[in-house]
Amino acid sequence: MLKQTPLNAAHRELGAKMVDFGGWDMPVNYGSQIEEHYAVRKGCGLFDVSHMLSLDIRGANVRAFLRRLVANNVDKLQVSGKALYSCMLNEAGGVIDDLIIYFMDENWFRLVVNAGTADKDLAWMEQCNADWGMGLTLTPRRDLAMIAIQGPDATRVLNEALPGVDGLTASLKPFSAAAMGEMFIARTGYTGENGFEAMVLAKSAPFFWKALMEAGGKPIGLGARDTLRLEAGMNLYGQDMDETTSPLESGLAWTVDLKSERDFIGRKALEASEVTQQLAGLLLLDKGVLRSHQKVLTKNGDGEITSGTFSPTMQQSIALARIPLGIAPGDEVEVDIRDKRLKAKVVKYPFVRNGKVLI
Amino acid sequence: MSIPADLKYTPSHEWVRVEADGTLTIGITHHAQDLLGDMVFIETPAAGRTLVKGEECAVVESVKAASDVYAPVAGEVVAANAEVESSPEAVNQDAYAAWLFKIKPANPADVSELLDAAAYQKLVESEAH
Incomplete structure (x- = not known):
């Protein structure tokens, strides 16, 4: 019940x-x-x-x-x-x-x-x-x-x-x-x-x-x-x-x-x-949707998306991901989505505040 | 619940329309789009691709979740709908107008194995319980 x-x-x-x-x-x-x-x-x-x-x-x-x-x-x-x-x-x-x-x-x-x-x-x-x-x-x-x-x-x-x-x-x-x-x-x-x-x-x-x-x-x-x-x-x-x-x-x-x-x-x-990992923002550059548990490949090792979605405000997919330290905003990473490797950019979050896109 | 009588259906919630020239037009049902919610990303198979029955050949993603679309019968993809890829919300607006791809069936008789509207209606009702 x-x-x-x-x-x-x-x-x-x-x-x-x-x-x-x-x-x-x-x-x-x-x-x-x-x-x-x-x-x-x-x-x-x-x-x-x-x-x-x-x-x-x-x-x-x-x-x-x-x-x-x-x-x-x-x-x-x-x-x-x-x-x-x-x-x-x-x-x-x-x-x-x-x-x-x-x-x-x-x-x-x-x-x-x-x-x-x-x-x-x-x-x-x-x-x-x-x-x-x-x-x-x-x-x-x-x-x-x-x-x-x-x-x-x-x-x-x-x-x-x-x-x-x-x-x-x-x-x-x-x-x-x-x-x-x-x-x-x-x-x-x-x-x-x-x-x-x-x-x-x-x-x-x-x-x-x-x-x-x-x-x-x-x-x-x-x-x-x-x-x-x-x-x-x-x-x-x-x-x-x-x-x-x-x-x-x-x-x-x-x-x-x-x-x-x-x-x-x-x-x-x-x-x-x-501390070896950090939570970072991701912006998907290719088409698709980031989802939790997708693998993130970086030059410092693998990470994982913890929350991902399609952002209605940005009309683009965004995510939070736990990735190795040393990867900074502006860096490109790859995300494993259904056996394809899609490009994403590491960004500083929040993505949106008070109706305005900050990225 | 919108289930047009002139279409065929699969248990995985695809609809199939048999065209005059024997090709099959395929989409996802109104019920499927209702379960998934607002569509934000659709990927269709490339023309020329050969599909076996039940093969994953397209992806529809809503804000909520990703879902595979399966080939209802074996055949060759003859067209994909580029418009739904650029406007995924069309599937929410009219699931039976927003087709995903067309195939030329390997064996036209396979279509008879698909569900008719009454059988699909029953399936949807049984899933609701």
């Missing part, structure tokens, strides 16, 4: 094509994935991301707990509402999950973790909480729904759907959030566009979704969510990194804080490890 979000009936009413996504019955598209992609780049798209888990951690030691638990430094969070992107590592330095941490007050941090890893994450955190005698309360918020509102028109759509919110949407800084009772609005997203991720009580979600659609927001499925995030150069857990890969070889070194003295899980392993 697949799990359903509070918006399941709304997706079905809209005629969405539903798929099993990590045990959740989710919309992959509502018609054309490419049109949905453009809707986000040019207007405003709405995403049901209620399958992701928000998790409240409360208690006196929550900051101390997170200092040890995650690779980025929560001491960067000093202003209420500020968010931090981080990996949670295992002792071997592999990535258990990537997550967003919101600092609300010294006794309350909110985490948002991936759907497919939620149970594993929660068990890991509870174990750490017990082992370290932290005495924290971890509360999974399955009573909340989460809707992402993304695109150049996102602020107008949210303002229109939620009268009175305009003061907040005007003042909320990127990567920050504000809570008003059980409503929680963050200026975050997974598309490379301006936008918000709003959490509301599950029972209010269908009404809120409808109001957002009436204000001009277009429903967007998981298919376009993937092409948007890849154009934006954002990692996807399970594809671009997992428990067997180091964040330092997954384009996530910027999220690993080795400057502070913190003894976080995985630090020793990372410091003892030798």
Whole structure:
């Protein structure tokens, strides 16, 4: 039996094509994935991301707990509402999950973790909480729904759907959030566009979704969510990194804080490890489509595509690939596609931000 | 569900039209394009290539996935549709107009082994369950 979000009936009413996504019955598209992609780049798209888990951690030691638990430094969070992107590592330095941490007050941090890893994450955190005698309360918020509102028109759509919110949407800084009772609005997203991720009580979600659609927001499925995030150069857990890969070889070194003295899980392993690979952007020069697991041939040895797709914005195939160090933007490599070797160029990603091609 | 009665079909979701001169025009069905979603890349076989029945001879790729197209019967490729290679979305717009390639069958009687519209309809329905 697949799990359903509070918006399941709304997706079905809209005629969405539903798929099993990590045990959740989710919309992959509502018609054309490419049109949905453009809707986000040019207007405003709405995403049901209620399958992701928000998790409240409360208690006196929550900051101390997170200092040890995650690779980025929560001491960067000093202003209420500020968010931090981080990996949670295992002792071997592999990535258990990537997550967003919101600092609300010294006794309350909110985490948002991936759907497919939620149970594993929660068990890991509870174990750490017990082992370290932290005495924290971890509360999974399955009573909340989460809707992402993304695109150049996102602020107008949210303002229109939620009268009175305009003061907040005007003042909320990127990567920050504000809570008003059980409503929680963050200026975050997974598309490379301006936008918000709003959490509301599950029972209010269908009404809120409808109001957002009436204000001009277009429903967007998981298919376009993937092409948007890849154009934006954002990692996807399970594809671009997992428990067997180091964040330092997954384009996530910027999220690993080795400057502070913190003894976080995985630090020793990372410091003892030798980095030999990097995550790089690829642009296919020949015709075809780059896909995950295709082999990449470089002058320094072989690599592998971790995420590949056709970029609707660029009308060309793009990918993230884990390749040997020493290969730099501008270099040409070859990709093995159905026994043919196609030419690709290594590029610095992101590929697209705020509707503009950066390559 | 769009399954024209005058065409033949394969279990791998190709459609086949028998032309007056005996050549076969081949494409992928409406059902196949619906499963794959927005088409972004199509590769067709070169004219003159000899195909055995069931051989992988074309590739259709949507944003989502790549899918092989198989030769419905043995024969020689006599034409490929360059237009769908430059505009893959034509397959989404009308799967039965956007043909991929034409073959001259090695044995015209092989066509009788293909599915008719009713049989294909049944197959699609059984896959949905």
